Amino acid sequence: MLSLLPNTLFAIFAVVCSLxxxxxxxxxxxxxxxxxRLKRFINKEDAEWLGGEHVATDDERVQRIxxxxxxxxxxxxxxxxxxxxxxxxxxxxxxxxxxxxxxxxARFLHTFxxxxxxxxxxxxxxxxxxxxxxxxxxTIVMGLHAAVVALQSVMS
Amino acid sequence: MLSLLPNTLFAIFAVVCSLxxxxxxxxxxxxxxxxxRLKRFINKEDAEWLGGEHVATDDERVQRIxxxxxxxxxxxxxxxxxxxxxxxxxxxxxxxxxxxxxxxxARFLHTFxxxxxxxxxxxxxxxxxxxxxxxxxxTIVMGLHAAVVALQSVMS
Amino acid sequence: MLSLLPNTLFAIFAVVCSLxxxxxxxxxxxxxxxxxRLKRFINKEDAEWLGGEHVATDDERVQRIxxxxxxxxxxxxxxxxxxxxxxxxxxxxxxxxxxxxxxxxARFLHTFxxxxxxxxxxxxxxxxxxxxxxxxxxTIVMGLHAAVVALQSVMS
Numbered sequence: 001m002l003s004l005l006p007n008t009l010f011a012i013f014a015v016v017c018s019l020x021x022x023x024x025x026x027x028x029x030x031x032x033x034x035x036x037r038l039k040r041f042i043n044k045e046d047a048e049w050l051g052g053e054h055v056a057t058d059d060e061r062v063q064r065i066x067x068x069x070x071x072x073x074x075x076x077x078x079x080x081x082x083x084x085x086x087x088x089x090x091x092x093x094x095x096x097x098x099x100x101x102x103x104x105x106a107r108f109l110h111t112f113x114x115x116x117x118x119x120x121x122x123x124x125x126x127x128x129x130x131x132x133x134x135x136x137x138x139t140i141v142m143g144l145h146a147a148v149v150a151l152q153s154v155m156s
Numbered sequence: 157m158l159s160l161l162p163n164t165l166f167a168i169f170a171v172v173c174s175l176x177x178x179x180x181x182x183x184x185x186x187x188x189x190x191x192x193r194l195k196r197f198i199n200k201e202d203a204e205w206l207g208g209e210h211v212a213t214d215d216e217r218v219q220r221i222x223x224x225x226x227x228x229x230x231x232x233x234x235x236x237x238x239x240x241x242x243x244x245x246x247x248x249x250x251x252x253x254x255x256x257x258x259x260x261x262a263r264f265l266h267t268f269x270x271x272x273x274x275x276x277x278x279x280x281x282x283x284x285x286x287x288x289x290x291x292x293x294x295t296i297v298m299g300l301h302a303a304v305v306a307l308q309s310v311m312s
Numbered sequence: 313m314l315s316l317l318p319n320t321l322f323a324i325f326a327v328v329c330s331l332x333x334x335x336x337x338x339x340x341x342x343x344x345x346x347x348x349r350l351k352r353f354i355n356k357e358d359a360e361w362l363g364g365e366h367v368a369t370d371d372e373r374v375q376r377i378x379x380x381x382x383x384x385x386x387x388x389x390x391x392x393x394x395x396x397x398x399x400x401x402x403x404x405x406x407x408x409x410x411x412x413x414x415x416x417x418a419r420f421l422h423t424f425x426x427x428x429x430x431x432x433x434x435x436x437x438x439x440x441x442x443x444x445x446x447x448x449x450x451t452i453v454m455g456l457h458a459a460v461v462a463l464q465s466v467m468s
Binding site: 202216220223229230231233234237238240241242244245274277278280281282284288292295296300302306307309310 | 319320321322325326327329330331333334336337340341344345354356357358360361368381385386389392396432
């Protein structure tokens, strides 16, 4: 089994996490920017400030970006928790690199599937579904893996 | 005061966190699965792919699972932040075990109260309320406890 | 460049995080408390228990607190991830203190701007916008900074 210096695995995790948090923050800002572009605001003071309409619910286009963002955070939290426990437990580098890179790939493709206009909508739905499932599986397997290694190191 | 090896307290935290993240992820998947079962989708491409209805807002049954999930994440984030700071601050194991186990118990009962069909709805509301409050208190007390211990270790 | 003991920077981070998590949790509880005060509940069992109305969507006043809370968590997650990576990467204390304190300030002012009744609504919108942007920038710069330092320490 591959055995990197702990620093190297940590550096990979740091890069993966910072790419993911930048993406999540870009989605957050995109929600606000799209509200501004459509001139429809859910906060009254924004409508007054920027001269738009005050609406009770966001436009469908804003809601879609928001859902992509929300789904990102819902998965980023378990990933970060699991990943940090994994690093701290001192488990295998090979597994760690695989988990981190698979999750990174899955979540960037998930955002792409959510926001890109595909010609065939079935493809769009399938890619979103598959990448969500992949990221989901990584968080669960990695979290349980970390818990098992942490328990083993205590018991031995 | 009980004093475990740092590894042991970490292992307990790792197990508690991984159980909580698995539960949160199961709730996330359950939202999607319930949408599929009811054949009502908020994304147009899902409705086309799976042959269902495209709706503006989720069914009440989906929204309930979603709210349970959201409430979970809203509390999991402060718990994980507080718990990690607590571990890093080197504070007492007794308090740590108490915080971790109380939170774990509170959140599993909270999900149970949210999604189980009680005969008496007052009981359902009360259990949800009590377990939310317990988990809430744990995050705040543990967070402040960690901050105080971290400050003390710097000042001494 | 300022160089604190690692413990001191960690203590500052712990205090900042615990203040932020307490604020987020207070917003969470405030949502529930406002529902109770207005006697309008989105869960049927709460309406039955506390003798109120069962409504499909929260009152605008509840939704506003909820949005302040949600925006808090959306930014707290990237901040905590970035901050922890930053601490672990061993980067400069000066930058760390600046990031932590700017973010703390930005988020407390953001909540104030969201929930306080300003005479001039344009001011309210501008303050919210400026503090959101400041906190947003901190998470991104800090996250990338941590990733770069972690990579450098591996490559050197």
